[in-house]
Amino acid sequence: MTLVRALGSLILGLVVIVGLMYLLVVVNITQRLEDPEVYRAAFTEIDAYNRIYDEVLIDRAVQDETLDLLGGVGLEAQESVEVLRDVMPPAYLQDQIEANIDRFTGFLSSDLERLDLYLELREPLDRVEVVVLDKAEEIITELEIDEPPSATTECTPDSLQSLAGDMASEFAGLSAGELPESVPSLETLDEDCRRQEFDNWIGQVADDPRVDPETARTIEEEKDDLRESFIEGDTTAFLEKAAAPLVGPVIDDSLEELRQGLQNDRLDLLEELADNFDNLTREDIDEQAEFLRDTLGTATGTGGMLALLLVIVGSLLLAATEIPNPTGMLRWPGLYLLLGGAVSLAVGLVLNTVVPGRLVVVVTTSSSGTPTALISLIGDLMESFARQFTAGFIPGTVTVLVIGAVLFVASFFVGRFLSIVRGEASGFQG
Known part of the structure; x- marks a missing residue:
């Protein structure tokens, strides 16, 4: 009977750990993907809006595109930056990017049916001639x-x-x-x-x-x-x-x-993405975007509820296997919560260390003629995203670790208290 109970406790403990890992890592990351503030914070942290002018738009690989934005007038690098900042002020560019962030996260959360990412260029293009002259x-x-x-x-x-x-x-x-x-x-x-x-x-x-x-x-x-x-x-x-x-x-x-080359003075970013990557079409992007949205919906919906149920039921059953031993009822759920929190923290940190580099490698190897400055910017964005994701799951993980530690430590105090009570009761009966 003791062996069966131990085996059952181990299985239930593993169920609790798996459920916690899913909740703390997978569900957290999927929820952060749908949070526009994560992307805004990443762009701000790496000074992306200024770097687009100071690094990306003066990269030799995009000099033809930059020349078009300058109305075909050749300027030195610093002069180009000054004109571009007047034609399309950083605040305007930030508004455009944040509007795309809202469209992207709105699509992921199913508020929008179709993913459309674009830059409105009518205002900047109307200013080009005056500013350049x-x-x-x-x-x-x-x-x-x-x-x-x-x-x-x-x-x-x-x-x-x-x-x-x-x-x-x-x-x-x-x-x-x-x-x-x-x-x-x-x-x-x-x-x-x-x-x-x-x-x-x-x-x-x-x-x-x-x-x-x-x-x-x-x-x-x-x-x-x-x-x-x-x-x-x-x-x-x-x-x-x-x-x-x-x-x-x-x-x-x-x-x-x-x-x-524009559609009503709009630059379609997804069309540009398809043009700059080998073997990629706009239809492929739409299919992958819908797959991502469906996957995230399942992960945070059905998957999240199932994982929460596993943690709650697993913890209760762990406690139930120790009835009528109050010490065990606290200790084993606390121990597995500690283990689950620690494993989730380790997995999350590993993912946030590995994933950014992998994404940069994918971007570098899959694109043809992508500007070096743009690759650098994307790499820094990936690292910043990773830090934002880390900031998301660490509080939840720490909370689980604290709860587990409290239950685990409390089990010893309860055991000590019960020993004292039993000792006093035995002395009274004697």
Whole structure:
């Protein structure tokens, strides 16, 4: 009989441990997956919103996409970051990402039927032209002006041709979205020459083979606005006036091409994900998302209730096998709660150590051409998620350990108390 009781207690103890592991690790993780605050905390912890600008968007692997966001205008890395922050402020990006977090967790909790993740780009795209042109004017204002030697300011055909050729090169660059690093000074020609020869000079610029017909037509249309700055010899003001009509069409064309790849100015993140991973389609993503949602629903619903039932019934039956021994009724349930809590804590810590690295490996090996900066960001996000999950199951595990410890320790006090009571009762009877 003692052997049967011991075997039964062992089996019931294992049932309690398994139930606790399921509740403390599996159910906790699935519930945390549906908690939007977990994702928000992870993004904030690793400074993800700033890193998207400072690291990801200036990565060489996404330079074409970044150039599109800049309206096709080539800028230095730091200038690109400044413009992107003005076009799409970090607060706007954070709102967009948090809206996607809400959609994702809403889908997992079955509040939404379909998983749709996207970025609304209409507002940022509407700001691109103004912001980029402002930055272009700022850069032009700070340009190095190649001042001419005093002996070269005479009004000769060679001087006119030389300056026309130099300026044609700059105009051609502007019309291609390339901002100059330095420009020739209009003071190469003296003031009287600039006043008398402007029409002749601007015609030479427009006729230069480096200037395409569209740019030449723009120069001709804008020459009246350019005349005053040219005559004054104000090179910076001259280029500032030329920048908008020359760079503006580049921005318009780039934005039009970018918008053709969007759906109502929305960037579908799941379509982008499918395009960047080998052997993955949007349909595959939808199927996997629905499978994940169904699995989580089962884990937290039927699975969670069954695990809770196993823990409660197992603990009660453990106590019942020790009737009428109060010491055993406390000690064995307490011991198995201690063991279950300790094992759950160990399993949870191992999972949170191993899983992030595994996920990063999957992302690295499954994607083609994924930017290094993006891989780094995803890796840090995975580690942060792991810390958030750990923060979730540790309080529950500690609670179980405390309850188990209280029951286990109390069993010794109860045993001692009963021994004293029995001793006093025996003395009284004697």
